[in-house]
Amino acid sequence: MDKNIYSTARFTGWMRCDICRKQIAETFLKKIVGTLVRDAKGKVHPVCFECQGKFREKDKMLSALD
Numbered sequence: 001m002d003k004n005i006y007s008t009a010r011f012t013g014w015m016r017c018d019i020c021r022k023q024i025a026e027t028f029l030k031k032i033v034g035t036l037v038r039d040a041k042g043k044v045h046p047v048c049f050e051c052q053g054k055f056r057e058k059d060k061m062l063s064a065l066d
């Protein structure tokens with residue numbers, strides 16, 4: 001996991017999965033239950049745990065965003 005990606009994204013309240021649009025839960029350590037992927041333009045997209053399991057690879061997650 002790229003740790004810098006967490007400091008790039010701002011966690012204010014709930015975040016939504018960019019693939020399924022469901023709300024992503026957050027742990028008390030301010031980490032999301034899921035992952036963050038950075039696209040070619042450098043934009044960070046939150047992805048929930050379910051979609052992370054469904055797509056596995058970052059490239060597949062990014063293609064699912066469109």
Ligand SMILES: [Zn+2]
Pocket residue numbers: 017018019020021022047048049050051052
């Ligand atoms: Zn999702």
